């Protein structure tokens with residue numbers, strides 16, 4: 001029998017437990033939600049990626065009337081970071097969302113399976129873990145590695 005353990009630390013935004021750097025990243029992710037193109041779902045997601053030189057890259061979900069052609073906020077930001085700054089390492093990605101009522105979600109927003117796979121590839125590519133902040137107004141989850149979000153994952157070690 002194999003036991004898989006996932007470590008997730010948790011903090012409340014109101015307690016100001018976020019570092020100044022993480023707080024700035026949260027603000028960037030929240031601002032990115034306002035650049036979402038989500039006329040079909042009404043669910044506006046923003047992602048902010050912090051690179052090792054201090055650059056912050058933002059992305060938002062971009063929907064399409066042909067639904068599968070849309071793109072999640074996380075992948076928009078990760079692919080932009082990879083194409084614009086291929087030699088920089090990603091330190092942290094922060095994700096926030098607003099629902100159909102326009103308010104930020106109270107529960108932390110979590111990346112879909114496809115984005116988890118892309119996060120993992122980014123981590124494998126740069127050979128260092130990526131911190132992940134899943135943000136809601138009631139709570140924020142900090143996860144230390146993309147691998148924790150995708151246990152028993154498929155990666156390039158199979159190829």
Ligand SMILES: [Zn+2]
Pocket residue numbers: 072073074075111112113114115116
């Ligand atoms: Zn996604």
